[in-house]
Amino acid sequence: MGKRVRLIDIARRLNITKVSVSKALRDHPDISTETRELVKKTAAEMGYTPNLLARSLSSQRSHTLGVVVPKIAHTFFSSCIEAIQEKATERGYGIVLAVSNEKADLERQHIERLLAMRVDGLLVSASKQPPDLAVYEQVRAMNMPLVFFDRQIEGLGFSSVTVDDRKGSFEAVNYLIEQGYRKIAHIAGTSAVTIGRERRLGYEDALRKHNIPLHAPWIIEGGFDERHGFDAFGEILQSGNIPEAVFATTFPVSLGIRAAIRKYAPALQGKLQILSFGEGTMSEFHTYPHICINQPAHQIGKYAIEILLNEVESKEDKPPQHLVLNTSLIIPSRNHLDATLDEVPLARVKS
Amino acid sequence: MGKRVRLIDIARRLNITKVSVSKALRDHPDISTETRELVKKTAAEMGYTPNLLARSLSSQRSHTLGVVVPKIAHTFFSSCIEAIQEKATERGYGIVLAVSNEKADLERQHIERLLAMRVDGLLVSASKQPPDLAVYEQVRAMNMPLVFFDRQIEGLGFSSVTVDDRKGSFEAVNYLIEQGYRKIAHIAGTSAVTIGRERRLGYEDALRKHNIPLHAPWIIEGGFDERHGFDAFGEILQSGNIPEAVFATTFPVSLGIRAAIRKYAPALQGKLQILSFGEGTMSEFHTYPHICINQPAHQIGKYAIEILLNEVESKEDKPPQHLVLNTSLIIPSRNHLDATLDEVPLARVKS
DNA sequence: CTGAAAGCGCTTACAG
């Protein structure tokens, strides 16, 4: 590293104290306009870059937020993160990103590191594995603000921004049934995770409403990724008892389902109706008849960080907030013509 | 914040100095095995979390890397970041993520903040706007390691990991021509960005090789996102002179093209051959005939951070390295059956 | 409006 210019260097050059320099740079009212301008000018000339490490250490505020997600590539989390990042920048915060890869152990490690880094707050979307509760107790004990988004862990007293998964999947499956489908499989997540459980419940609600009996072999839990979709639907295909439609718990799961169809039952291509949670903006790329339960990723991210910053920047302890957003159904063949390029382009069949 | 346990608290409890505690915790050989164990045990009991801010400030090493990308949602950058994150965690580093949203000004701001945070190194993929060179000079002056990935800025003397864009697009367009296509449009990026220029050159190379004259109205520069694809291809469609195929400079651009087709020329759907750079794993979701020039996102990310950590952790200055990876062509109809779920599943027509 | 002191929580050298 080249030699860095410090406060003291500027101070010496100007024959004032470093405190005055520090204050001038931060627009502290203590300092006269003239000296403030002079200090700023000199700082710029000398190529001064404040050392945020030092500033954070002494001010006990890092202006940094930790974000933990299970995955990013091909998932709606990338859109959440984009929204979070944008807002963070706008508000003068930096984002430390950590990916748990759906593992509770990595999630714990990341949170510990983030605590050690003294971030000002945490935004987390839980992995599919049962959480390590101890680390969350530590977060609470340190009085560190934390907001869950999309995938929360309940009963810990932290705020959350989620989607009404049960209602969303109920509406979607109900729609399918009203269109005449009766044989609908569900490649589910895991019931240990709220979203997995809720989505499954919504599916069951809809079948029940129409007096369609649950068919156990058509409900397969396991996870949220391609691999699970592939394995689970492969099983169904090989059983010989083929449904007319399949409800995938996530977008990646639906990709796995497609792959299984291609491999085991190419003749089914284009015939089987697929339904999945996901970002509406993705639904137009689907080769198959595909209905998307749209999760408003940008909004989730935006609200989550807003609630968090609120907690971070307020003096008193705030009671936890729980924001629940609605999904919307996207049926490409019906209404996808002009709406493509808008932020939330998505015709709301129901909301 | 609750009271944090510090080194000194452990030291007092054990009647030793904080230096010994510090060393014991970091497995410094100075300390006897017994006291080391004792210290660790006590630290755990007391719920000690090291303050990384303080550690970084005094050790002059933050074990933190800055990553700047133009975008994440729906782009191949999310896969790069995933790979970077994984490797970083493995090597004990944290990642500070910043999104420039294709703006040089935001890119500069982010880099400045990252410098101020005293990250140990920088991984950047340049925005489409002409860069603010001054900030890169500052990076150089501070002797801060930086590695460009995918989108580099040349002539600055930093290492880079890129893809052979010119060759990749040449091969792809050449393939199309050999399949009998002759009327091929190109929705290009901008020539100010290396990848934009190179991809366009590869396209031109292929046409030239087959003595197909360049048709200026079919080559439209502008950017790398949906909006540009939509606007540019909309123009072509409305001109009335319709090509048989179109080469999109990125995956998002191809999405914009699809939207334009849906809006202005629905009859064309499924008939126009589309070609785009992107991640191979995405190519199976395309509704249209779509050929993908696969960019090995995970590898790009992995190599980039490896080169960076090499520079960060070595004493001497290393000469810049330039790694150029090959793309591969993915033709879904031909060879997509079994390869779906592998990491790099992609049949290499040419590499 | 300006300044001198103390401190944030750690590590690095150096002495024993």
Added chain:
DNA sequence: CTGAAAGCGCTTACAG
């Protein structure tokens, strides 16, 4: 193997 000193680069709180 252990310790006392100095310092990393800032900010906070208090006195003038």
